[in-house]
Amino acid sequence: xxxxxxxxxxxxxxxxxxxxxxxxxxxxxxxxxxxxxxxxxxxxxxxxxxxxxxxxxxxxxxxxxxxxxxxxxxxxxxxxxxxxxxxxxxxxxxxxxxxxxxxxxxxxxxxxxxxxxxxxxxxxxxxxxxxxxxxxxxxxxxxxxxxxxxxxxxxxxxxxxxxxxxxxxxxxxxxxxxxxxxxx
Amino acid sequence: xxxxxxxxxxxxxxxxxxxxxxxxxxxxxxxxxxxxxxxxxxxxxxxxxxxxxxxxxxxxxxxxxxxxxxxxxxxxxxxxxxxxxxxxxxxxxxxxxxxxxxxxxxxxxxxxxxxxxxxxxxxxxxxxxxxxxxxxxxxxxxxxxxxxxxxxxxxxxxxxxxxxxxxxxxxxxxxxxxxxxxxx
Numbered sequence: 001x002x003x004x005x006x007x008x009x010x011x012x013x014x015x016x017x018x019x020x021x022x023x024x025x026x027x028x029x030x031x032x033x034x035x036x037x038x039x040x041x042x043x044x045x046x047x048x049x050x051x052x053x054x055x056x057x058x059x060x061x062x063x064x065x066x067x068x069x070x071x072x073x074x075x076x077x078x079x080x081x082x083x084x085x086x087x088x089x090x091x092x093x094x095x096x097x098x099x100x101x102x103x104x105x106x107x108x109x110x111x112x113x114x115x116x117x118x119x120x121x122x123x124x125x126x127x128x129x130x131x132x133x134x135x136x137x138x139x140x141x142x143x144x145x146x147x148x149x150x151x152x153x154x155x156x157x158x159x160x161x162x163x164x165x166x167x168x169x170x171x172x173x174x175x176x177x178x179x180x181x182x183x184x
Numbered sequence: 185x186x187x188x189x190x191x192x193x194x195x196x197x198x199x200x201x202x203x204x205x206x207x208x209x210x211x212x213x214x215x216x217x218x219x220x221x222x223x224x225x226x227x228x229x230x231x232x233x234x235x236x237x238x239x240x241x242x243x244x245x246x247x248x249x250x251x252x253x254x255x256x257x258x259x260x261x262x263x264x265x266x267x268x269x270x271x272x273x274x275x276x277x278x279x280x281x282x283x284x285x286x287x288x289x290x291x292x293x294x295x296x297x298x299x300x301x302x303x304x305x306x307x308x309x310x311x312x313x314x315x316x317x318x319x320x321x322x323x324x325x326x327x328x329x330x331x332x333x334x335x336x337x338x339x340x341x342x343x344x345x346x347x348x349x350x351x352x353x354x355x356x357x358x359x360x361x362x363x364x365x366x367x368x
Contacts, residue, residue, distance in 0.1 A: 019210075128352070151339035161188055
């Protein structure tokens with residue numbers, strides 16, 4: 001699978017700061033068949049995913065950074081509410097959610113930069129309620145990869161809408177064979 | 185898996201026209217560890233994917249639209265060269281490729297709109313070298329889903345770089361379990 005990269009804070013921030021604009025460019029103003037439909041049942045639409053990303057900005061990533069820096073392993077992280085997006089999204093348009101996500105991400109990255117984290121900080125440890133001991137760099141790497149898992153999911157949910165429309169080409173288009181491991 | 189959507193030309197164009205800006209927002213100026221690394225061996229980096237999308241704009245999608253409209257099933261499509269991106273990408277920066285992709289996509293969508301396709305046109309048939317008979321609407325739907333399959337791939341290739349960096353969270357981040365069905 002090739003070599004993987006070592007964690008670096010500037011490269012992680014570079015990715016985190018592009019995510020809102022990338023989702024905005026893909027989704028803003030797009031017809032509802034792409035943004036408000038899911039893969040059936042209780043699965044998520046692109047609209048739901050942006051609500052989930054907002055909820056993470058509010059309650060999860062930077063809150064956990066602060067717990068590690070202030071309490072280390074002594075204080076276990078709060079569990080993340082995977083249905084928290086329902087409250088975030090109620091009565092809002094997709095464009096409102098995209099703007100809100102961009103605003104919160106900008107604030108969180110400003111707060112992250114202001115911490116001026118040094119290598120010794122990045123190795124500090126925290127306690128995850130299910131995974132056990134994790135480091136600050138692992139938390140920050142996961143924040144970035146979590147963005148990517150939701151690009152992966154949104155592209156799959158959108159492609160699903162044209163599963164029938166592509167006809168025989170469904171055999172060729174790999175995203176239609178994705179079995180949903182990228183759910184949150 | 186829920187209901188899927190019926191093909192509609194305006195909704196298809198709405199997606200096709202957003203793809204270059206979405207890739208640009210995600211990738212432009214991003215450090216090379218995200219854009220120029222692959223999943224090992226002969227797999228593709230994000231840079232390779234943009235070259236592949238350019239090659240499709242030049243040689244594949246609109247060329248096949250015209251074959252269907254002018255020759256119907258009488259003329260089999262050319263095979264698409266899946267290594268054509270190597271020539272497209274040589275000596276260029278990612279930013280040059282992103283600009284080139286945006287320019288070609290804009291031209292192709294202008295040409296598509298100028299055809300003023302009617303429902304009867306969308307049902308016209310062509311001959312694919314491997315898949316057999318396909319319709320014009322299936323070709324256009326596949327053009328859009330092909331964009332999505334490469335979002336899906338790029339998010340997976342990028343996430344792969346931090347496979348080790350996320351530590352125990354790898355169990356939670358679905359994109360890291362994607363087995364590469366979204367390769368082209």
